[in-house]
Amino acid sequence: MADQNPPYDVIVIGAGVAGIYQIKCLLDLGLRALVLEADEDLGGTWFRNRYPGARFDSESYTYGYSFSKEVLEEWHWKERFSSQPENLKYLNFVADKFDLRRHMQFNARVSAMTWSESERHWSLSLQNGDQFTSRFVITGVGVLSIPTLPKIEGMDTFKGESFHTYWWPDKTVPLKDKRVGIIGTGATGIQVIAEIADKVGELTVFQRRPNWSVPLNNSEISDAEMTEIRSRYDEIFETCELSQGGFDHLPDRRGFYNLTKEERREFWDELYDDRHGFALLIANFPEIFLDEQANQELSEYVADRIRQRVNDPNTAEKLIPKDHGFGMQRLPLETKYFEAYNRDNVSLVDITDTPLKCVTESGLKTTAAHYDLDLLIYATGFNAITGALDRIDIRGTNGQSLQKKWQEGPSTYHGVLTHGFPNMIMVAGPQSVSGSTNYPRAIETGVEWVTGLIKHAFDKGYTRLEAQTGAEAEWQEEVVQAQERMPFRQSKSWFTGYNSNVDGHGAGKIRYHAYWGGAPRYRSFLEQTTQATYDKIDLN
């Protein structure tokens, strides 16, 4: 017999972009709902990542929520690619506007949750010992929320300051005249390096593999421009809906080979110099992803642009990826990143040529030299997509562990449910499009679908829901096929679950942890499920 009345109908884990919208939808349904958030305040990614240079790579006006006309009317994005402090302000603005904060409990890290079949509820244990019980749990724990550090001998002996970018302190970190070292040249490292190069004494970049990176082309948004953007919001969100990645850019369908090489270069000059954000990636010819020769020609073009911007030819060559083509890993966007290497106080150390040996009390030692440092920054990435769920000891039917079920990679039904874990619903879960597209666009799709499912369950008086195993197997096949079609399927990137610092996620251990079939196709699967009245979900 189910627990007639657990204290909560729904507990949401995480008060980031997903959790904020999810709690609003649940409250609108009149449910007894609460958000548990591990951090001291709301904001998720934008609460935590306070490193210099942290900003959107999505156009700000495509990153904001679309669900409220009032929010769209009232909020003024100050920059085309807004920075972390402003983004955090925005999320607070939305939460305060709908009075959501009082439905959130902070400093509430969920460490375990256990399903009770007899009571049909989840028991959640917090790290501080508190306990909660809820009929349903919705996880909105983020896709890049578990930072990972390298395993280098002596890391704890360093006498200067050192931290992962995710843990950049909430205070001014003195940079002036400091000798700073940074490990990692992914999207984060590239933002930090460009931002601090002219603010530090010396900057040494320890690079294992370079990434392709192209100009963000950020600019301020004036009052007049914001008014114009507001008048186009419907159109902007429509484009995002059509776009595979949920962005305000659509591919150029003239046909790569229908243009001459010169025409293609001219077009790429325009995308590189005059357009913004991911334009060179997704407003480009689709062939650049599908055709090796097309990808190679574009890679050569971008390599030439790097050579034009970096004075020292040796350094330029080191900054040009040789092991993967353009767009085959998550593309970082930059503002004067390559020019940073023209400064006398910035140097690049190739740690593939001269690997890191150890951290010492006073700096970093490679096989070739010792580098004296005052500050050591780890921009070394995240245990992406499944990391935050793995960290909670989740026990489903018969005490089975989610971590164990997903040991070799996740398995889900549409990235929202996983068999054996009834009443646990994931927003932005593994194998959804939240890891593969413009995050908030995917979040809104997920939250709205999940809200519909919850409403259906409450309307009908169902107290238990679980995806059927066959449905999960079908989705697995779809996810695998979509990823296998992508040219980056073998890339050493968090896209495919690669992280050299996490056991079982190293090279060659491909994980199918995001859905790469595109946002429109993903949405059509969700819509079909709703139209079929959730026929692949056991509801009772």
Ligand code: NA7
């Ligand atoms: P990424 O993209 O995973 O980049 C991590 C970087 O750190 C990358 O350059 C790695 O080199 C480097 N790294 C990681 N571990 C080591 C060790 N052990 N030694 C040397 N170098 C290392 O993370 P980001 O934080 O930059 O970006 C994550 C996402 O956040 C991004 O896509 C945005 O969506 C926001 P490697 O390439 O593995 O050789």
